Amino acid sequence: MTDLSDTELERYARHIVLPQVGGVGQRKLKAANVAVIGAGGIGSAVIPALAGAGVGRLTIIDEDVVELGNLHRQPLFRERDAGYSKADLALQFVERLNHFVKASPVQQRIGTDNAPQLLAGHDLVIDGSDNFATRLAVSDACVALGIPLVSAAAVQFQGQVGLFRSKPCYRCFVGDAFDSDDCDNCAELGVLGALSASVGSFAALLAINSIVGVGDDQAGRLHLFNGETLEWRAIRIPPDPGCRACGSA
Numbered sequence: 001m002t003d004l005s006d007t008e009l010e011r012y013a014r015h016i017v018l019p020q021v022g023g024v025g026q027r028k029l030k031a032a033n034v035a036v037i038g039a040g041g042i043g044s045a046v047i048p049a050l051a052g053a054g055v056g057r058l059t060i061i062d063e064d065v066v067e068l069g070n071l072h073r074q075p076l077f078r079e080r081d082a083g084y085s086k087a088d089l090a091l092q093f094v095e096r097l098n099h100f101v102k103a104s105p106v107q108q109r110i111g112t113d114n115a116p117q118l119l120a121g122h123d124l125v126i127d128g129s130d131n132f133a134t135r136l137a138v139s140d141a142c143v144a145l146g147i148p149l150v151s152a153a154a155v156q157f158q159g160q161v162g163l164f165r166s167k168p169c170y171r172c173f174v175g176d177a178f179d180s181d182d183c184d185n186c187a188e189l190g191v192l193g194a195l196s197a198s199v200g201s202f203a204a205l206l207a208i209n210s211i212v213g214v215g216d217d218q219a220g221r222l223h224l225f226n227g228e229t230l231e232w233r234a235i236r237i238p239p240d241p242g243c244r245a246c247g248s249a
């Protein structure tokens with residue numbers, strides 16, 4: 001496994017001192033190749049957390065450009081970034097934060113047609129996209145490729161985050177009803193900025209714990225956050241034997 005330079009040992013000292021991480025865990029982070037889908041509200045928490053943590057390679061997939069209405073929940077961007085590619089700006093952010101991280105921007109919409117090709121070769125995918133159709137396409141590709149998926153969503157005052165390792169998958173939870181169009185998104189429903197940041201930070205923690213091997217495996221559990229009562233709860237997702245992606249049919 002790749003070694004850590006003196007600069008990296010200093011940089012990640014507060015990680016390495018943790019018994020749960022140590023030098024071994026830090027080298028696992030450095031060796032990891034993670035795809036982040038969406039440099040929006042979730043991605044604005046996930047990308048700095050992963051880049052700061054020293055995840056070695058990050059692919060940032062987002063076809064959008066920054067709009068003024070994004071800025072209340074997307075601190076990756078500034079006012080003068082309006083109109084510019086989120087993926088490219090996220091790359092610049094990562095380069096400023098941590099030059100040990102190799103980031104690759106992909107300014108494309110990810111869907112059923114290109115998800116397998118865009119996600120192949122990654123060790124973990126974190127999906128912070130804002131609609132069911134994308135989330136299901138990403139989940140199906142992760143199941144087919146055998147890549148663990150952290151799926152995170154935030155809308156209004158509600159958040160959900162789950163880690164899926166092929167079975168059960170995100171489709172077992174959601175079902176097939178939402179494939180066709182963007183029947184939900186926060187442009188229409190609204191979302192509190194601090195809520196998406198909380199959910200994104202949770203997703204980053206889940207991803208880092210999964211890569212390093214901290215704690216019990218969280219696969220198949222969905223963590224739900226209520227931003228009004230400020231309570232987290234977890235439910236277990238049962239595998240759906242008839243699931244189109246991971247079922248036996």
Ligand SMILES: [Zn+2]
Pocket residue numbers: 166167168169170171172173240243244245246247
């Ligand atoms: Zn499934």
